[in-house]
Structures are given as C-alpha cells and as structure tokens.
Amino acid sequence: DIQMTQSPASLSASLGETISIECRASEDIYSNLAWYQQKSGKSPQLLIYAANRLQDGVPSRFSGSGSGTQYSLKISGMQPEDEGDYFCLQGSKFPYTFGAGTKLELK
Amino acid sequence: EVQLVESGGGLVQPGRSLKLSCAASGFTFSNYYMAWVRQAPKKGLEWVATISTSGSRTYYPDSVKGRFTISRDNAKSSLYLQMNSLKSEDTATYYCARHSDYFDYWGQGVMVTVSS
Numbered sequence: 482d483i484q485m486t487q488s489p490a491s492l493s494a495s496l497g498e499t500i501s502i503e504c505r506a507s508e509d510i511y512s513n514l515a516w517y518q519q520k521s522g523k524s525p526q527l528l529i530y531a532a533n534r535l536q537d538g539v540p541s542r543f544s545g546s547g548s549g550t551q552y553s554l555k556i557s558g559m560q561p562e563d564e565g566d567y568f569c570l571q572g573s574k575f576p577y578t579f580g581a582g583t584k585l586e587l588k
Numbered sequence: 589e590v591q592l593v594e595s596g597g598g599l600v601q602p603g604r605s606l607k608l609s610c611a612a613s614g615f616t617f618s619n620y621y622m623a624w625v626r627q628a629p630k631k632g633l634e635w636v637a638t639i640s641t642s643g644s645r646t647y648y649p650d651s652v653k654g655r656f657t658i659s660r661d662n663a664k665s666s667l668y669l670q671m672n673s674l675k676s677e678d679t680a681t682y683y684c685a686r687h688s689d690y691f692d693y694w695g696q697g698v699m700v701t702v703s704s
Contacts, residue, residue, distance in 0.1 A: 482649075513689075515690040515691075517633075517691075523696075524683055524694040524695065524696055524697055525633065525683075525691075525694055526694075527690060527691070527692050527693075530689065530690045530692070531689075536692070568632065568633055570633075570690065570691070572689055572690050575638070575647050575649075576635060576647075576648075576649040576650075577635040577638075578635070579632055579633040579634070579635070580632070581632050582632050582633075
C-alpha cells in the first residue's frame with residue numbers, strides 16, 4: 482500500500498499569513514493527489530485535484546503543487562473560514578490512502 | 589446540485605450485520621463510479637469500497653475485504669454497503685462519495701457504532 486506522510490499535524494496561522502501543508506508518498510503517485518478541507522462536524526470538501534487543479538468554487542488563495550512523491554497545499558492569505566482539518570489523498574492505485582491530516586487554526 | 593444522502597446507521601453488536609444506503613441526485617448516477625469512505629471518531633479518513641458504473645467491478649482494502657460488500661441500483665440512483673461480521677474498529681462515520689478519479693462530492697455521513 483502507498484503510505485501518505487502529512488506534515489505538520491497542526492498549524493496556527495495569523496490572518497493573512499501564507500501557510501503550506503506537505504504530503505509525501507511512499508512511492509511515485511504521478512500527480513494523482515487531491516487535497517480536502519473538513520470543517521468541524523462536516524463532510525470533507527475537495528479543494529485541489531491532480532496535484533494542482535483547483536476544484537470549481539474553491540477560492541484562488543488555495544493552490545497545490547508537487548510531483549513524484551512530494552506535494553504541497555498552499556493557502557495564500559489565511560482567512561477565518563479556512564480553519565479546519567486538511568487531508569491529502571493519493572488516487573494513483575488501490576487501496577486509495579489518505580494522509581493523517583493537519584489541523585489548521587487561526588492564531 | 590449534487591446530493592448524496594446516507595441512511596441506515598446505528599448501534600450494532602460485534603459480529604452482527606448492518607446495511608447502509610445512499611440516495612443520489614443531481615447527476616447521472618449510472619455514469620459514475622461510487623465509493624464509501626469512513627472516519628473513526630476524532631481520526632483520519634479511510635477508503636472502504638468503490639464500485640464501477642455497472643457494478644461489475646468492486647474494490648476493497650484488506651481491512652474490510654470479505655466482510656463488506658458494495659452494490660448499486662442504477663435504476664434507483666442508490667448505493668449500498670452491506671457490512672457483515674462487524675468489529676469495534678468499524679465504528680465510524682460512513683460517507684458515500686462520488687468517485688470520479690477522486691472523491692469529488694460527499695454525503696453528510698452516517699454514524700455506525702459497533703458495541704455490546
């Protein structure tokens with residue numbers, strides 16, 4: 482199985498700050514990576530797919546990058562509504578696997 | 589608007605069975621793979637099952653293979669998850685998700701608690 486190592490586990494950011502979350506795959510996943518945001522008590526929402534494609538309706542302050550085994554999600558200018566948990570997902574091969582998550586809070 | 593509504597969750601004893609349902613609307617159900625993803629309390633996400641458009645192909649992780657069965661009824665735009673031989677570690681919120689390369693739409697989730 483492909484292991485997804487996500488970091489950091491938690492993050493506190495000030496309003497307007499730019500932050501990054503990383504995911505490292507245990508093998509090449511050929512950009513088959515998605516990022517999700519999950520707010521408290523809600524279901525996950527797709528932010529980024531295919532490593533760097535922005536899902537419809539997602540604010541442009543969210544961006545994704547990476548290739549091979551290393552990927553990152555960047556939020557350019559933290560907003561209060563960005564608080565929540567963030568997960569990466571590899572969709573390269575079954576079993577699909579998620580990162581352990583990053584809890585993002587507003588400082 | 590895409591909508592996925594799960595039902596059928598609840599409290600069940602270890603070793604017993606439970607069947608979850610997901611009613612889909614707002615898209616052509618028969619054109620999409622569908623999946624179940626679960627999340628244990630205060631834990632991360634785990635993919636549980638995927639089914640092809642016709643239902644002829646199904647995929648499971650080792651943690652549920654042989655115990656869970658995913659199925660669909662395209663005429664009713666419905667997805668199902670039959671869970672047998674349930675264990676305490678199956679306790680989680682179960683989400684129905686549309687599977688188009690990634691899980692692009694999710695339901696609100698249904699809680700399954702396995703406990704005596």
